[in-house]
Amino acid sequence: MDPFSRSVTIALADIQLQTALDRGTTRGVNARIGAMAETTDAAALRHQARLARERALNRLPDLLEQLERNVVANGGHVLWARDAAELNRVILELCQKHSVRRVTKGKSMVTEESELNHALEARGIEVTESDLGEYIIQLAGETPSHIVFPMLHKTKEATARLLHEKLGMPLTDRPEEMTRFVRNVMRRKYLEADMGISGVNFAIAETGTIATVENEGNNRLSTSTPPIHVAVMGVEKVIATWEDYAVLVQLLARSATGQRLSVYNNLMSGPRRPDEPDGPEVFYLVILDNGRSRILATEYAESLACIRCGACLNACPVYQNIGGHAYGWVYPGPIGSIVSPLLLGPTRAPKLPYASSLCGACQAACPVEIAIPDMLLKLRRDLVQAGDPTPGWRIGMKLWAIAFKSPTLYRLGGRLVGWLTRLLAGRKGYLRRLPPPFDGWTTSRDFPAFGAPSFRERYARRVHKT
Ligand code: SF4
Structure with missing residues (x-):
């Protein structure tokens, strides 16, 4: 049996996983539908978001240069990484340059892609994930199973047991008590950290501003308490204007968590100014390609429009049954079935384009109208042309x-x-x-x-x- 089929068989037989998936994806789907129904014209909003992403992808080289100019003008530094290995090397060099021993990290799929935590820990640097879900996953020695809800595969009962075993938390089945316990652990970590690393939801080229969205305030603490902030983004995260940001940020929140807006919308334009009371003394933006510019030149360029909201995962009947780990890499679900073979190469993920019934639920849920089923079919065609079938x-x-x-x-x-x-x-x-x-x-x-x-x-x- 091939590795994907084996993972699927194991996932389907895992009762705890099935319970967690059922709870998590149902909640995600219902929340998104409710939040989208509140908008006056959801179809028009989605279309605007799509146009915003197309505008960005059509002018990607220009916008990246504009972003770099403006970040530098704001007092920040911009570094470029061709691939995952180079990204890790660049950040390790920054750690060496600034004698960094402790790092707190906000949520970042790009650093999952490069396995940055392992690279830093191998050099003796302590890395603490600050997003509650990511922190629990890190404690468990696992990888995220969802783009937005990294611990969607875990029930609250399993989480309580883990916190009890690893950190001595008194057993409880109340999520708010678990959150309070972890918050106290984390506060000390922020104060001790030499560097905060974050992902980027959008990078606004016209002012060189980095935008992150979150609900816990952990990202804000990670990026403003330590003296150095390193933001890491894929090249496709750049957008042209604040008008585009205004459209995309509300659709991201509605599609990801069913909120009108996320609780914290952080906007960072460089390091702390002389008259500002807080913020990092040094700001770096690291921009990763890792195969994205290659994808941009193909018929799969549309996949780069993804804003990583996770709505297609929740809506997908395959994801709902097998969860994220079965997909075998950082990006699960329908969009992962496209992105993983494109980034890793078809031979590393040959079964993923087939992990779909092509029912179209993913496309219907996608806030930027990505034609996911069409691309899955094209990837299947590529596999056939490359001689995949017997x-x-x-x-x-x-x-x-x-x-x-x-x-x-x-x-x-x-x-x-x-x-x-x-x-x-x-x-x-x-x-x-x-x-x-x-x-x-x-x-x-x-x-x-x-x-x-x-x-x-x-x-x-x-x-x-x-
Ligand atoms: S493909 Fe669309 S629905 Fe799926 S994560 Fe990306 S933006 Fe969200």
């Missing part, structure tokens, strides 16, 4: 295409298969096991014999009667 599969699909193009062959084939299945099923009316190569279908289900007369025959008789 020779048997190729021949089978060719025969299938011939039969479907000819009404006579289709009718005769239907009759033959119907007769065969009834013969093999006998009185039971169903087959327990299909012969290879179709036996995978009957591993966990029966195969009912075809009905007689067939639908086509009944339909023809009915039309004939009327």
Whole structure:
């Protein structure tokens, strides 16, 4: 069995995971639908957001240069990283330059992509995730399973046990008590940290401003309490104007958590000014490519419009059943099934484009109208063209295409298969096991014999009667 199928089998049998997924994704879907219903014209808002992202992607090189100029004008520094290894190297060099021993981190998918925590810890630097979910995942030695809710796979009961075992928290089933306990642990970490690292939700080119959204205030503390702030973003996070920000930020909150706006909307334009009471003394913006400019030049450029709201994950019937870890990398769900093969290369994630029923729930939920099912189909096409299917599969699909193009062959084939299945099923009316190569279908289900007369025959008789 291939690694993806194995992970899926394990996930489906995990009762605790199924409970957590059911609770988390249902809550996410309902919250988003409620929040979008409050807007006067949700379709127009989504379309505006889509145009904002298209404007940014169409002018990406120019906007990145404008962003750099303005960050520097604001007193910050801009560093560029071609790939994940270079990103880690750049941040390690900053740590060495500033003698950093302790780091607090706000939520950042890009640093998950580069496994920055491991790189820093390998050099003896203490890294503490400050987002509650990320911190719990870090304590558990796991990776996030959702773009927005990293611990969506964990129940509150499992979380309480973990905090009890790792930090000695008195056992409780009340989330607010767990939060209070972790908050007290974290406060000390912010005060001790030499550097705060954050992700970036949007980078506004016209003023060189970095925007992050959050609900816990942890990102604000991580970026303003330590003397050095390092913000890390993928190249696609840049947007042109504040008008675009105004549209995108409200859609991000509504789509991600069902809020009109997130509780904290942090806007950072460089380091602390002489007349400002707080904020970092030094500000760095590190901009990562890691294959994104390559994607921009392909028919998959649209995938870069993603604002990482997680709505497509919650809406996807596949994600709802298997959770994020089964996808095998940082980006799960429908958008992950596109982004992972594109960033990692098709051979590292060959099954992901098939992890979809193509029902379209992802596209319907997406605030920037990304045509996710179309891209999944194109990725499947690429895999076929690259020789992914077995020779048997190729021949089978060719025969299938011939039969479907000819009404006579289709009718005769239907009759033959119907007769065969009834013969093999006998009185039971169903087959327990299909012969290879179709036996995978009957591993966990029966195969009912075809009905007689067939639908086509009944339909023809009915039309004939009327
Ligand atoms: S593809 Fe759309 S719905 Fe999915 S995370 Fe990105 S913006 Fe959100």
